[in-house]
Amino acid sequence: MSALLSINGLSKSFGAVVVADETSFEVRAGEAVGILGPNGAGKTSLFNLIAGTLRPDAGRIEFADSDITETSAARRCKLGIARSFQVPQPFGGMTVFENALVGATQGADLSGREAESHALTVLQETGLLPKANVRAETLTLLERKRLEMARALSAKPTLLLLDEIAGGLTDAECGALIESIKRIHAGGTTIIWIEHVVHALLAVVQRVIVVDFGRKIAEGEPGRIMESREVKEIYLGVDPDA
Amino acid sequence: MIEWANAVLQGILLGGLYALFAAGLSLIFGVMRLVNIAHGDLIVLAAYLGLSTSVTLGVHPFVALLIVLPLMAAVGYALQRGLLNRTLGPDILPPLLVTFGLSVIIQNALLEGYTADPQKLSAGPLETASIPLGELSVGVMPLLTFGIAVAVIAGLQWIFYATGLGRGFRAVSDNQEIAQLMGLNKAHVFGLAMALALAVTAIAGILLGIRTSFDPSIGGGRLIFGFEAVIIGGLGSLWGTLAGGVILGVAQTVGAKIDPGWQLLAGHIAFLLVLAVRPNGLFPRVEH
Numbered sequence: 001m002s003a004l005l006s007i008n009g010l011s012k013s014f015g016a017v018v019v020a021d022e023t024s025f026e027v028r029a030g031e032a033v034g035i036l037g038p039n040g041a042g043k044t045s046l047f048n049l050i051a052g053t054l055r056p057d058a059g060r061i062e063f064a065d066s067d068i069t070e071t072s073a074a075r076r077c078k079l080g081i082a083r084s085f086q087v088p089q090p091f092g093g094m095t096v097f098e099n100a101l102v103g104a105t106q107g108a109d110l111s112g113r114e115a116e117s118h119a120l121t122v123l124q125e126t127g128l129l130p131k132a133n134v135r136a137e138t139l140t141l142l143e144r145k146r147l148e149m150a151r152a153l154s155a156k157p158t159l160l161l162l163d164e165i166a167g168g169l170t171d172a173e174c175g176a177l178i179e180s181i182k183r184i185h186a187g188g189t190t191i192i193w194i195e196h197v198v199h200a201l202l203a204v205v206q207r208v209i210v211v212d213f214g215r216k217i218a219e220g221e222p223g224r225i226m227e228s229r230e231v232k233e234i235y236l237g238v239d240p241d242a
Numbered sequence: 243m244i245e246w247a248n249a250v251l252q253g254i255l256l257g258g259l260y261a262l263f264a265a266g267l268s269l270i271f272g273v274m275r276l277v278n279i280a281h282g283d284l285i286v287l288a289a290y291l292g293l294s295t296s297v298t299l300g301v302h303p304f305v306a307l308l309i310v311l312p313l314m315a316a317v318g319y320a321l322q323r324g325l326l327n328r329t330l331g332p333d334i335l336p337p338l339l340v341t342f343g344l345s346v347i348i349q350n351a352l353l354e355g356y357t358a359d360p361q362k363l364s365a366g367p368l369e370t371a372s373i374p375l376g377e378l379s380v381g382v383m384p385l386l387t388f389g390i391a392v393a394v395i396a397g398l399q400w401i402f403y404a405t406g407l408g409r410g411f412r413a414v415s416d417n418q419e420i421a422q423l424m425g426l427n428k429a430h431v432f433g434l435a436m437a438l439a440l441a442v443t444a445i446a447g448i449l450l451g452i453r454t455s456f457d458p459s460i461g462g463g464r465l466i467f468g469f470e471a472v473i474i475g476g477l478g479s480l481w482g483t484l485a486g487g488v489i490l491g492v493a494q495t496v497g498a499k500i501d502p503g504w505q506l507l508a509g510h511i512a513f514l515l516v517l518a519v520r521p522n523g524l525f526p527r528v529e530h
Contacts, residue, residue, distance in 0.1 A: 051423055077425035091416040093527075094409070102413045105406050107425035155425060 003062075004029040004190050005159055010049060010059035012214070019045035020056065021214040027159070032191040034205035034222065036198070036231070042214040043194045044086060047161050050192075051083045052076040063159070077107045082157035086164040086194075088144035092137030096128055096147060099136050100154040107155025119154055125180060126150040142173060149180075159190045166197040178203045202226070244377050246499065251378060253495035257471075257488030258388030259453065262446035263464050264471035264483045265394060266439035272478050273411045273435040274330060276337050280344040282465030284440060287348055288314050288447025289456050293361055303363040303448050311444040318440030322433040330432070345461065352458035363451035387449050394442055395484050401438070402480070411435055470513040476523025485524060489516070 003026040012020040019042035027033050037043050048054035052073035061069045091099050100119035104110045110118055123129045126146045145165050166174050181204050185191050195201040208225045210218040218230045225231055267281050288310055295306035329336040371382040402408035413421040414431045422428055475486030490509050497508020
């Protein structure tokens, strides 16, 4: 399979803080990739760069064989990139259904019945259907996290960026989440997932990329990566020789 | 007694016009947190465009609206995309300064183009027509103005809460960054909001021009009435804006009944009283 997303020499810094340092990697269509790294390693910034809310200082981003480095966030969404946020940011004053409808009409360019039925399907998939007519600001944290995913899915993405959606969930909730992400992936959606809950991540992804200080420090098959020296040292904070 | 009842009735109907002044202001602030200092002058601009259209083509001002309304909407979209979008950001000062400058420019351009002579739109026999209501007599024009105001507010309410365009407005108003990530082009949505606001302004300007004589300098006063109506009603509430207009209108006509010199003062006092008792206005939007 060809690369759906291709990142080439991407760099971004805020003053002395480097959030991306000549990062390069590719994600093939249909793949599920996990991103690991300590807090402040630049994982979320990487998502901001891919989704278009942050402009890189240098480097190129290609999506579906076209250069999107200078493309607006709104346009990228229409092209098929959608993301969820670690700290849920729903449209608080709108209902859950309306939140999903924004993505269905704007991101996926659906209209009328089609948009409504897609929004409902997404709410069904994420278990939010009973809350469809509730204002989003009244949701609990778990429901807000689900809404993050629902809203991203409502835009019918080909590439879904998930930012720490398993954090703070109980084991049962986490299990349900893994199942629904697996279903979404099986449906053909390419996924990049940032997650600290490693067992959840490893249950879904085929490949892991490890970043620290904005640099990609390891990349490969999950089992091998988790055993690697760099990951143990930098990510898990243990000295393998001790 | 009947005179007081008449004053209140006239005030309610006048409130419709004030609500129309305020609706555009409220919409723009609600969607993009932009305080448009030039709003009053844009109302006056619409009145002058109505004057030119109806004189040149020899048509009734209401017919002129068919040209002025889309024209003002186009001006709104161009103004937003070409100028105002560049001023919006974390700092609230630039849009204030730029719209203040715009206000000065519009006033002086009107002065240059139309002189300082007061003008009036002629609506023909409609202006003097009235309907007897018990012992009172209600002017058809004020009644029509109020009816149009209610229809405009209802229309805006419908656009906001029942259409995709309104959903876009609310999404951008709620969280600009996320709205863009969901595929909404903020610059375009803001342009549409300003186009809609100035379409309402076109209606307000024509009705103002039929009701009273106008000259290039009166924009500031209309801006104040609009602001007062928005704030009395509560920010973000369209029906509240109508109520705010009515309260302001009634205060003015009742004040004028006590003493003709008290008309404006009474309106401002009513505004201050509401601010003192309910700083968020009478019908603030429940969220936040």
